[in-house]
Amino acid sequence: MLTFFMTFIGVLILYLLMVLGSGNGETMGYLFHWQELVAGVILSLIAAAITRAMFGKAVNNKLFFRFPLFLAYIPVWFLYLTKANIEVAIMVITGNIRPGIVKINPGLKTNLGKTILANSITLTPGTLTVDLSENSDDMYIHWINVKETKTMDEKIKGVCGPFAKWARRLAE
Numbered sequence: 001m002l003t004f005f006m007t008f009i010g011v012l013i014l015y016l017l018m019v020l021g022s023g024n025g026e027t028m029g030y031l032f033h034w035q036e037l038v039a040g041v042i043l044s045l046i047a048a049a050i051t052r053a054m055f056g057k058a059v060n061n062k063l064f065f066r067f068p069l070f071l072a073y074i075p076v077w078f079l080y081l082t083k084a085n086i087e088v089a090i091m092v093i094t095g096n097i098r099p100g101i102v103k104i105n106p107g108l109k110t111n112l113g114k115t116i117l118a119n120s121i122t123l124t125p126g127t128l129t130v131d132l133s134e135n136s137d138d139m140y141i142h143w144i145n146v147k148e149t150k151t152m153d154e155k156i157k158g159v160c161g162p163f164a165k166w167a168r169r170l171a172e
Contacts, residue, residue: 007051080161084125097144102155105156116166127141127159
């Protein structure tokens, strides 16, 4: 029941943020129109019901309490996204590109952690998660600028920066 309530509240807040300022001065002032509030409640109830039906008990209540940690992760990801965009632009302009596929083992135990890391890597310019090994925890990453490294920790830090530590904090 807690997951249903948290999903309902989260979706309602997101909806209200999207329609913020659409009121016309009637009952609720200038923030919301009363019909939008009703629509938001109905849509949030539907989304919460679908989420509960799809995931049931598979959704762990601890994930909802890690939501503030996820909010702290977003600025870190945007910082590294910006940095990667600048680095890729410089590489394209200078022609200093050494592409290759790198195998890393970040040591993540849960599928959620692996998914968070793989998506964070893929969404960052210059890197793409190509494969996740089912037999081991190895990830194969296409990297636009392969650098020589001696240890696995250096390779992980070079390919995915702090994303592996954040994925571990968020999912394990």
